[in-house]
Amino acid sequence: MGKRVEKAENSKANLEIVHKEPESAFTCIAHPWPWPQCVWHHHKEYEIHLIQHASGTAWVGDYIGPFSPGHLVLVGPDLPHNWTSHSIATPDQPPQEDHVIQFTLDSFGQGFFDIPDLAEIKELLNRGAQGVEFLSYGEATLAKITRLRFLSGAERFLCLLEILKSLAEIGDCRVLCSQTYSPVLGDTNVMRINKVLSYMRLNMATDITLESACTYLHMQPRSFSRFFNQITGRRFSDYLCEMRIGESCSLLLNTDRPITDICFAVGFSNISWFNRCFLEIKGVTPREYRRSAVARYGPFDSRGNLASESRTVATQA
Numbered sequence: 001m002g003k004r005v006e007k008a009e010n011s012k013a014n015l016e017i018v019h020k021e022p023e024s025a026f027t028c029i030a031h032p033w034p035w036p037q038c039v040w041h042h043h044k045e046y047e048i049h050l051i052q053h054a055s056g057t058a059w060v061g062d063y064i065g066p067f068s069p070g071h072l073v074l075v076g077p078d079l080p081h082n083w084t085s086h087s088i089a090t091p092d093q094p095p096q097e098d099h100v101i102q103f104t105l106d107s108f109g110q111g112f113f114d115i116p117d118l119a120e121i122k123e124l125l126n127r128g129a130q131g132v133e134f135l136s137y138g139e140a141t142l143a144k145i146t147r148l149r150f151l152s153g154a155e156r157f158l159c160l161l162e163i164l165k166s167l168a169e170i171g172d173c174r175v176l177c178s179q180t181y182s183p184v185l186g187d188t189n190v191m192r193i194n195k196v197l198s199y200m201r202l203n204m205a206t207d208i209t210l211e212s213a214c215t216y217l218h219m220q221p222r223s224f225s226r227f228f229n230q231i232t233g234r235r236f237s238d239y240l241c242e243m244r245i246g247e248s249c250s251l252l253l254n255t256d257r258p259i260t261d262i263c264f265a266v267g268f269s270n271i272s273w274f275n276r277c278f279l280e281i282k283g284v285t286p287r288e289y290r291r292s293a294v295a296r297y298g299p300f301d302s303r304g305n306l307a308s309e310s311r312t313v314a315t316q317a
Contacts (some may be wrong), residue, residue: 026103026160028149041082045102046128047075048163049083050145052097055254056085058248060131061177068252072137072145074167076128077104081179084201099145101160120168121161129307130175134167171231194219196228204244204267210236245267247279252290259286 027045051071059066059082060075077082083098105113105125124132144163150158150225188284199216200208213236214224226233244266251262260271263286268274278286 005043021294025107025157026101028099028101028156028160030097030099030146042078042080043102044077045104046077046125047049047081048101048145048167049073050099050142051083052099052146054085054098055081055250056083057250058083062181063131063176063248064103065176066246068254072134073176074124074128074134076125076131079129079131081131099149101145101148101163103160116280119163124164124168127175130179130181132173133165133176134170134173136172137170138166141170192227193232198199200240200243201247204240204247205265207269208240208266208267240267241277242281245278247288248274248278248286252286253293259290262286 026257036211049072049171050070051067055066055068058065058071058073060073061079061081071083090254112118115123118154133212139162144166148156148159148163196213196217199213210221213228214221217224221225225236228234228239232239236243248262251257252259255262257265262273263274268277275285278284279291282289284292
C-alpha cells in the first residue's frame, strides 16, 4: 500500500559509513525510534530493517508509503532510504524500537552465494536492489532477527543465514522501487534538497507553492524547478501530491480519524480532489484502503491506534 514517487526523498542522499562490529562480519543493532525528521541516506551494505513499535512513512528509492508495527524490509546497497516516525512513545506505550542488520557480500566471502544451494538467497539479494517489503512472516523469523545481536561467533553467522533463508521463502512480499529507478548519489546539493523536503513535510498541511519553496531556498523559480526535477525526477507539484497521499495512507492505516479530517490535515483543500488524487495514485479510494488495512492488521483501539501491536505474522512451517 504505497506509491513509487519517482523519487521519494532526495536522490542525492547522505552517505552513511557503517562501522562493522569488532570480531564480526556484519553489524546488528537495535535502538529507539523517536525521530520525526527526514534524514535521507544510503550505504554500501544490504540492510534488513524491522520496526516493532512505531508507525510513520517509509521512503525507499522512488517509493513512499506507510509503515506500522511489524514493518520488515530488505534494502540493497546504495538504495537511498529513510523511515519517518510520526510520534514519540508515551510511558504507557511499548517503546518504539527498530532492529537493523547490515552486511555486504564480502561478509560471507567471495562467491559465497554463487553455489546452487543458495540460489534462493542470491535471488532475494538481487531483488533487494529495488527494496523488498515482507508483508507477513513467521514468529521464528521475528525471533531470529530480535535475538541476533545477542549471539556471537558461528552461532551469530549461521543465524543471519537462517534469517536470509526465511526471507527468501516468504511469498507474501513486494518490490518497492520501480525497475527504472536509478539513484543519483553524491554530496552536491544534499543540504539543499534535504532542506526543501523537510520544509515540504513540515508544512504540507498549508498552502505550499513552488514560489514559497523557491523563497525558502532563495532560488529563482526556473532554477528551482530544474534543480528539483533533476534530483527527484518529478515536478514539484506532483511530488508534493505524492507526499500528501503517502502521509494520508499512514493516517488511514494507523488512526481512526475521519477521512475528511485526514484530507485537510495533509493539505488538500477539498475532499473530492483528495479522493480523486488518492484513487489515481493508489488505485483504490481512501475508504477502501482503510478497509483493507483493518482487514489485514485488525481494528483500531479507542486511542486511534491499531489494536494489534504487530503485523500479521503467519504460522511458519
